[in-house]
Structure formats: structure tokens, C-alpha cells
Amino acid sequence: MRTLHFGDIRVDRLVEVEGPSFFPAFMLPDSTPQALAAQRDWIEPHFFDPHSGRFIQSVHAYVVRTRHHTILIDTCIGNDKERPSTKPWHRMQTPWLDNLKAIGVAPEAVDFVLCTHLHVDHIGWNTRLVNGRWAPTFANAKYLFCRQEYEFWASGQASPEGRSGAADGSFQDSVLPVMEAGQALLVEGDHAIDDNLRLEPTPGHSPGHVCLHLRAGGGQAVFSGDLMHHPVQCAHPEWNSRFCHDLAASRAQRIGFVERHADSRAIILAAHFAAPTAGRIVANGQRCKFQV
């Protein structure tokens, strides 16, 4: 994805990992090979790898720079984290933080960090290992967590291997240290960061999942987190992912989202859509598709 501009706001995508990932039947248990085959003409080549039969996905953050603030949306998996249930993420090492500096953002210059939800692949770089302890990576930032989401994870009701996604202690090493440092801001699901950026509550995939809407310079974008994991869900919004928490709510959120944004001007910026990532939801016969 090239840099997007909305008035004087600039949006960059910062990739941590990208490539062939899950098999469709694993990632989207509601999908069928026949229904998937009907969408092959547009999910290839960017989002489906015909050689391996796997989806192509990514884990990335977005960096939003306004005239006043630098905002980081979803902080990926992180380095050095103990993630034994997901081998490629276990004690992972990537140059993600150096890449952030390379696009001109020093960690101490980040004003806000927004986690659309508190799953393991959206909070990792919240902290980094400093002298054997997890410390906030962005020393001057306020970290925005939706109150409902924070309280769910803090209450311990999430089963470690359940539908909430493999947590592997990520709340303890990537959220609690931020809270203890006094840098967390628990916000309601409709919180406005400024005149151009406001949250929308979209609970379902997780109990306090939020999207972030950007409106500026006559343009609009929606950072949709994990409301959809794969572009094919624009055609089949009824398909939940294996990681969805409340299946009925997740499905209803996604169906409503696709209806609202179909053939609109909004650019959809999801958390795991592979390059070129940015696109719009457009009508495609009886269904919709994702147009990069």
C-alpha cells in the first residue's frame, strides 16, 4: 500500500509478517470449497495462493499522522514474546520497530496507540523487553483501550485456547505493563480522538472490538481491525473466523458493515488484508467484493 493522503492526514501501513497463512477451511470454518471457488477470479492473486491452497494474509499496523498527532493503530505481534501456541510468533524477531523509525516516526513521537481489540496480534509492540521487563514501547503515548474489551480480559473469563484466540499471556505482557505505567486510557466504544478520528463500537469478534473512522479532506477511511479477516468476507459476510468470540454478534456486525459500506467512498483498511491492502467494498452481482 502506498501512502494514503486525506487532506493533510497521511496514512502508512507498517508490515510485520506477510505471506501464505491459513487454509480457508481452518480460518473460515463456515466457508465451503464451492463458494470459495466462485470468488477465485478476484481473490487471486493478492489474497489466495493457488499453489499452496492457502489464504495470503498479513499482520500490519497503520501509522496515521495528522497535523497535531501521530497515532498507531494495532501493534502486531512484537519481538521476544513467549507465544508457544503459535510457533512462528514465539520469541519472534522482526525489524518492525526499525521500519517505523525508517518512515520517520521515533517511538517517543507517538501520541496515541489504538488497539482495535486486545488479541495477541494487535497488542504485541505495546511493550518491549527492557532489562528483562516488559516496558511500554511508546514512552510518551496514551494507549486507548475500549473499556469493555479491557474489562473482559482483565476479568479472566477468556479461556486461553478458546474462541477468544490463543492469548499466551499476551494481556499480562502487552497490556498490564501499559496500565501499570499509567499510560492506558480506557475509553467508550464511540470515543472521538479528534475532529477527524472517531471510534465505532463493533463488538462480536471480541467483546469490545472497535473500528476507527477517519474523515478528512473530503475522503474517508475505516480501520476495521478484525471485523473481517479476509477480503472474501465481503462476498460472504456471514462467514465467521475461527477466532470470533460471539458468533451471532460477529456475523451481524460484518453483514451490517458490508451493507453500509458497499459502493460507498470509504476506503477499508483491515488488519490482515495482504498487499495492496487498501480498497473499497463494491457490488458484484448478488454479492459484494473487495476492490483494491
Ligand SMILES: [Zn+2]
Ligand atoms: Zn488479528
